[in-house]
Amino acid sequence: MIPVRGFDGAHVAVLGLGRSGISAARALREGGAQVLVWDDTPAARERAEAEGFEVRDMLRPGAFDDIACLVVSPGIPHLYPAPNPVIAAAYAAGVPVDNDIGLFFRSLGEGWEMFDRAPKVVAVTGSNGKSTTSALIHHLLHASGRDSQLAGNIGRGVLDIDPLEDGSVVVLELSSYQTDLARALTPDVAVFTNLSPDHLDRHAGLGGYFAAKRRLFAEGGPDRAIIGVDEVEGRYLANQLSEGRGDDRVIRVSSGTKLTGPGWQVFARKGFLTEWRKGRQVASIDLREVTGLPGAHNHQNACAAYAACRALGLGPRDIEAGLKTFSGLPHRSQTIAEAKGVRYVNDSKATNVDSAVKALQAFTNIRWICGGLMKEGGLEGLAPGLPNVTKAYVIGREAAAFALGLPGVEAEICTTMERAVAQAMHDAQPGDVILLAPAAASFDQYDNFEKRGEDFAARVLASLG
Missing domain, CATH: 3.90.190.20 (Mur ligase, C-terminal domain)
Structure with a gap:
């Protein structure tokens, strides 16, 4: 568990007691907060009470008078098509609203001064391929001997992971619901896979949906950004983050388009992954032999995962060996x-x-x-x-x-x-x-x-x- 810092002795409310909500409540209590919880489902409230949490109806008069923060589960609308009434009440009371991702990033660095190598966080967002890309990064790190944990929208709840060790890596899959509301976003490496229309009611259209994804980069300020550039939104994002053609803090990724130039690119064409950096080819991998990643869309996922692992210092041959042992995820090709x-x-x-x-x-x-x-x-x-x-x-x-x-x-x-x-x-x-x-x-x-x-x-x- 990652204890939540910054609320010692304060009253914090948690709305929604699914996986992320109950995990946040436990991590807040572990960090010293006085936690109050609410869920519309009586069974969820009863389970929380059995764990010793105080249940409070957050719509009763004065419910927010002593609350320092409201923590919201990702499935609960906070803006569009209309804010949940409890969230609207928090806005009216001037109470900050956050989610478990924001709590995670604000609490992560506790005790890291003792490490020789600071742990790293890789955050993956986009419309399609997030889960496969995240799982593949985790697999490649593990196969190369790096300590890695997989969390967020896949694997464990983000606050449920084990305390980090010297040089370890956390790989997070983040949905637009999670990136949109988190008050802290500070990944070391951030990945944008692609964009296609989805969840438009929650973001009032495609522009709002893209803006939620973009927050991971614009406000997160990652040291390295891996950007899928097969759609105009990705090309725009890469352009916004880059200071020039040779700025290798941005790694552009494509499936189907050859990318060249003085910067850092990873692309797949005709079944071959190619890394291109500073105007020359660095590595090439035959993806046709990787049975767990069939099709051009999975080759894009392979390029994004390859780029993230290269940004973390893995060598091409180590990545190639790991790709060949990846069996894919259930329900995804x-x-x-x-x-x-x-x-x-x-x-x-x-x-x-x-x-x-x-x-x-x-x-x-x-x-x-x-x-x-x-x-x-x-x-x-x-x-x-x-x-x-x-x-x-x-x-x-x-x-x-x-x-x-x-x-x-x-x-x-x-x-x-x-x-x-x-x-x-x-x-x-x-x-x-x-x-x-x-x-x-x-x-x-x-x-x-x-x-x-x-x-x-x-x-x-x-x-x-």
């Missing part, structure tokens, strides 16, 4: 089986059109299981990947409407995962890929994308015996 010439891939995390089209472009001869709760913006963005689809098997309550949005693709309305898997397996020929990449949210049929991916995997494995 995860090969769950290969049988009779057919490959079965679980990409249930492809919950939006942008991530789904990247999965479609990673394979050919696809029997595609798709559908679910459609998001804003329609399905037009899937067009570049549709030529790789042999047939679509559509699930979800909106299956018929989803199928209509796939022009030129043979589509069968299956509705359920059970029927989709059975029909795709019946139709499959050697050389085919049966791919779950829904391009939609899971909530019409499942609690989350993990449950959806687990259902797909279980039905495939049961059918294969």
